[in-house]
Amino acid sequence: MRIFRRKRCKIVYRSEYFSAIHAQNTHKSFDVMKFKKVRDQLIKEKLIRRKDVLPAPRISDEDMLLVHTKEYLDTLKNPMIIGKILNLSYVNPWDEYILEYFRYVSGGTVMAAEYALEHHFSVFNLGGGYHHAHPDRGEGFCIINDVAVAIRKLQNLNKLNNTLIVDLDYHQGNANLLYFRNEENTFTFSMHANNWDEISGKNNNIDIELPSYTSDDKYLKILTSELPKVFRVFKADLVIYIAGSDPYIKDTLGDFDISEGGMLQRDIFVYRETIKRNIPLVVLGAGGYGPESWKIYFNFIKWVITKGK
Numbered sequence: 148m149r150i151f152r153r154k155r156c157k158i159v160y161r162s163e164y165f166s167a168i169h170a171q172n173t174h175k176s177f178d179v180m181k182f183k184k185v186r187d188q189l190i191k192e193k194l195i196r197r198k199d200v201l202p203a204p205r206i207s208d209e210d211m212l213l214v215h216t217k218e219y220l221d222t223l224k225n226p227m228i229i230g231k232i233l234n235l236s237y238v239n240p241w242d243e244y245i246l247e248y249f250r251y252v253s254g255g256t257v258m259a260a261e262y263a264l265e266h267h268f269s270v271f272n273l274g275g276g277y278h279h280a281h282p283d284r285g286e287g288f289c290i291i292n293d294v295a296v297a298i299r300k301l302q303n304l305n306k307l308n309n310t311l312i313v314d315l316d317y318h319q320g321n322a323n324l325l326y327f328r329n330e331e332n333t334f335t336f337s338m339h340a341n342n343w344d345e346i347s348g349k350n351n352n353i354d355i356e357l358p359s360y361t362s363d364d365k366y367l368k369i370l371t372s373e374l375p376k377v378f379r380v381f382k383a384d385l386v387i388y389i390a391g392s393d394p395y396i397k398d399t400l401g402d403f404d405i406s407e408g409g410m411l412q413r414d415i416f417v418y419r420e421t422i423k424r425n426i427p428l429v430v431l432g433a434g435g436y437g438p439e440s441w442k443i444y445f446n447f448i449k450w451v452i453t454k455g456k
């Protein structure tokens with residue numbers, strides 16, 4: 148039997164990530180098994196043990212209110228409203244589980260950020276990265292802005308000064324960009340498709356739009372030249388990497404042409420940029436659609452566990 152051989156990262160997950168959403172298998176694109184597949188494969192290949200997984204807590208109302216309005220949170224008591232944001236084809240009007248899914252995954256992001264800062268570690272949440280959730284409304288499959296809540300909570304506890312959000316999801320992290328637009332201590336770096344709101348006016352921001360069918364070469368060339376510039380001008384105490392797998396060529400929503408190997412190169416590059424500067428890292432699964440999407444996140448975690456340095 149192979150031996151568990153490293154502690155280079157921690158995984159945050161909880162069975163509710165799956166159990167709370169599997170009944171909602173009515174979405175056309177999102178594989179509700181995605182993050183459970185990642186977790187199961189990590190265990191199957193003996194890359195992690197069950198006890199090495201940090202169990203995500205359910206996010207509290209108090210924490211959600213750090214970012215979201217009470218009026219908006221009240222609307223989430225109606226599953227039909229959530230179903231609309233998630234573009235579900237069917238919603239049981241009495242079903243409270245959809246919100247529960249988001250509450251646990253968002254609690255996982257907060258926990259990941261706290262753990263990463265406290266233990267100076269890389270922590271992977273098997274989900275999270277809801278970068279389209281605004282304080283007063285959800286959109287684009289995003290209900291609770293886990294990233295903004297985590298940052299705000301740690302700032303309020305005086306545990307965090309400067310945060311760099313590296314958002315390589317196929318879609319622009321428009322809600323994060325807007326929410327932090329007047330804050331000098333949160334830098335937003337994003338490479339995304341030209342299919343979301345155009346927002347300008349933030350100082351600490353690099354926002355790069357890429358065309359359809361962007362290839363490995365072009366994508367990686369831009370990433371490897373632009374991201375290091377951020378580290379030169381902004382001293383991050385924490386990096387939150389929104390590692391959406393939807394730039395992958397086999398993604399069923401995105402239209403970039405990034406190969407499986409290219410996706411891994413992307414993730415390794417971001418990882419190394421933080422590790423070599425000794426900055427705690429939180430990685431969030433974020434978007435990614437279709438039956439093969441889970442492999443991209445799995446490949447990244449496997450690489451960190453077996454080779455990461």
Ligand SMILES: [Zn+2]
Binds near residue numbers: 318433434435
């Ligand atoms: Zn996306």
